[in-house]
Amino acid sequence: METDRHIAALELEAQLFAGAARRTDLDAPVSSCPGWDMRGLVRHLAEIHLWAAAQVANRAAKMWVDDLSELSAYWPDLAVFWPSDTELIDWYLKTNVNLVRELTSAPIDLECRTFLPAPSPLAMWARRQAHETAVHRFDAEHAGQTQASFDPEFAADGIDEILSAFAPRGSTFSIESTGTMAVHTNDTDARWYVTMAPNGITTTGEERPSDVTLIGSASDLYLALWNRGDDSTIEVVGNQDLLDSWHHGHRVRWS
Template sequence: MQCIVLLQNAVIEVGDDMEIAEHITAVGQEAKTLAAAADQGGLDVEVPTCPGWDMRELLRHLSMIHLWAAGHVAQLHDGSWGDDLAEFTEFWPDLAVFWPEDEKLIGWYLDTNANLVQTLESAPLDVEAFTFLPAPSPLAMWARRQAHETAVHRFDAENAAGIASGFDPVFAADGIDELLMAFAPRRSEFPIDNERTMVVHATDTNDRWHVTLAPTGITTVRGDGPAEVTLAGDASDLYLAVWNRGDSSDIDITGDRNVLAAFHNGHRVRWS
């Protein structure tokens, strides 16, 4: 199987298995870094980028997401998984403990992550599974989604613990692409009166996305074009900006900032 990705304005053919493997590696690596931040910051520290959560709640959330994702890839039952925690207990009685005591929480999180990594690595490339984002294959979608889910929450944990945080430029550009090309266009409406346009330009990878906000939803194409506001900067900083993290101080914003505010205020990531 082959997929087409755009890197540095060149069309490059990449084998699905290579890209999937890179995302699976990121799932495990980001989890270890997140766990170290949680250990340093402590479970009671508030997570400013996830209002109302402390580090404890962040770990619980991500552990459940890892079990949820692994359940889909492992095809433990037909259809999508709901929010019934008992379903996890049925298939993973040793992992689906809601919730472990504090002294076991970080280790338990790492165990749920290792279970996810093992499930992704052992799945056939043509596995059939529920998906909710466009991708070359279900396995590609779940590996990519869990890589960025873990990475963004790794930033949340490090930020809460007072640790400087950043991302590899190519990985960050991939995360921007997932949000703008896959998540954002899923909705058929957007809370805006008139069509507005925005360009996001990752200067270190030379990737560009042209985003149109309209009452009928968001559309995104890879490339440049006329826009009312342009965001330019390193991919790592832009990754945080489009995911509503960071303060955008390292990004060059040219044009009407109200368009960016409309995107931030109107776009919410959901899986359903």
């Protein structure tokens, strides 16, 4: 997907997320994020939007902006931690608008800190924030007893991000089983082959022998690989232990 489409998805997913949050009590537990309630989820995503926007705004700098107090130097009107419950969701939407504005106004050759491989820093931040928002939209809708689904192309892009960008980073996975997991979407042409071993994870699009194959819609596989949803919606052929190892071991980290 191109960067402009990621930014459009970021805007759309934010609206859907906010809508789900408005329909649900802020004290409602978010079962897909154990220990969180809806209030905490909204705060988290707003904070992440501010953090991401600060990295983009901090152009060409060789340092992270990662403290809430630092954000006030960029957008004092948004650096309110935390707004009242009656203002919280509107405040969240303002942080999204602010992030979109930073992304759309950034130069194509933007230089800033990143933490995932991508064609450019701008592409990385747009993609990462689109999928951050989409996954938390699922969390918000699930908390409100509704089921999220995603466009096949967007979901396949999210699968690629987690398998090709996040998973190979050495500090993100605790290996319990070793072998190769194939991921086949049945509504796009996308395929991935993920080899898990004690020395790390490698992902390729080139076909290779696999110990387990996951088959399903891009949307269902996207949710399964993000440890959301229900594995009963996908077909698992082969060694279930490898999928269990993924579920138990995968943790998203930015450093």
